[in-house]
Amino acid sequence: MNGRLQRIWVLLRLAVAAGVGWRFGWAWGLLTLGLHAAVLAAGFVQLRWVNRPAPAWGQLLRAWVHEVAASELAFSWRQPWREWAEPDHLPAGATQGVLLVHGFACNRGRWNGWMERLRELGVAFVAPSLEPAFGSIDDYAEEIEAGVRRLQALTGRMPVLCAHSMGGLALRAWWRRFGTGHAQAPRVITLGSPHQGTRMAALGLGANAAQMRRGSRWLAELPGLPDVDAFWTPCDQVVNPAETAIPAGARAHRLDGVGHMGLVHSNEAWDCLQTALAGSSLSTPRRI
Template sequence: MLARLQQAMTLGLAAWALGWAVVAWHQGHPAWMPVGALLVLGVYAAFMALEFVLVAWVHRDDPAPRASAGQLLRAWWGEVTTAPGVFCWRQPFRWDAVPDVPGRPGQRGIVFVHGFVCNRGLWTPWLRRLQAQGRPFVAVNLEPVFGSIEAYADTIDAAVRTLEQRTGRPPVLVCHSMGGLAARAWLRRFQADARVHRVITIGTPHHGTWLGRFGLMPNTRQMRLRSEWVEALAREEPPSRYARFTCFYGHCDNIVFPASTATLPGADNRHIEGTAHVHMAFHPAVWDEAMRWLDAEPQTARMASPGSNSPASSVGS
């Protein structure tokens, strides 16, 4: 469903820009032909710039480091150049370009869980690297797109079960944005702590996000800052569960802010500097953390961990 929706949006914008160019040509103004495309890009970049203005304004007394103007500008540019490839190409047209690799006995795999208005196409760069290395993975599509986060638990459980049955080992979960909440909902529903090796979340609104106040769908309402749903989720989780989590968060996250809302008490919280929400999913530190947990046993990986439980632990951009 999401792929078809994003295909329609992408093709619609392309048709609008092309129509503008045709009209300009026929009216004898060839210099105006690229203006349609520039308007689309300009509106997109301006809307995203507003998000970064809100990031700086909402930060206030958040314990995460405050981003400088230069960091916000670099993060804005990184997101402007990264997001179109995700939302206008990989997700609408190439979401199934890399099939799942269930693996073989003795390997450890990754279950990838995307966020809001995304699908498994988000992870294509990850999937290609893992495929080349012969590592197992399953990347899910969360449906319904605008449903309750609770509804995604069965999908995650099926993916975990696939890797369990093929490899005989509990997988690592790598979750972007809302996907981290879906993983927590799965853990709560199935009491599945023993079935997961590590949970890595990237820009997940563990305590909700300020932008959630504008959401009208069931899952966006659940992601409102300190919503009843996220508060209930936290109350029903054993405190020891968070020790299984690595939470990447950032002061330039233009979707999940204030920044520390993407951390959990007792987790290995890693602050990524100068990187925006979608771009963060492809930060080298996130890849390195996932590979570390794929290759190491729990005690070995924990002793080698460079992170800390403090929201001030930072990774450079």
């Protein structure tokens, strides 16, 4: 569903820009396409008052520039048009597996870069597109469990679980429902997940957005996960205040000058996954 909605959105943006360009000149049409970048800029500026200590202007500028590119790549190309460009990879004889869980208003195309690299390494992976797109986060537990079981059947072990944004809460909802059925706890990596809610969820639509609001009852009743590396950034324009991305007991990894979507493109997060696949554990929190 998200892919279809995003295809409509891309075509609508292009149609509006073409109409403005035809009527007022093509320079104005190009500026119309750039409105997305202007909205993003407002999201970064407000972090100067939301986060304490406030991120420096230079960090926010760097995060904004990269976020414009990352969000256009995700919402104008990979998710609307390339959702299944990288199918699930379950090679015979694989000994390692990764489950990739996307966030709010996204689909599995969010992970295309990681999936391509994992395929080259011979690592098995499953990346579901969570549906319904704007339903309860609890509804995603069965699909996550199915992916975990597929990888376990192939590799004989619990896969590493990687989640971006809302996906981290989906993993916690899955663990609440299915955790007792697994003898082994998962190694989890979350990237900008609103573990303690986010102010920006008040602007979202759907049951899942309501569940991510600060102080929501659903979030207060959600259990944690036992083994988590949580990546967060003071330049996160979606999950803020910044500390809400750090769950209790997690190994916290701070990235500066990176926006919400940019976390998936960070070398530090990819390196953490490689460490997890190698079977080692980062025993103490550290700042990156």
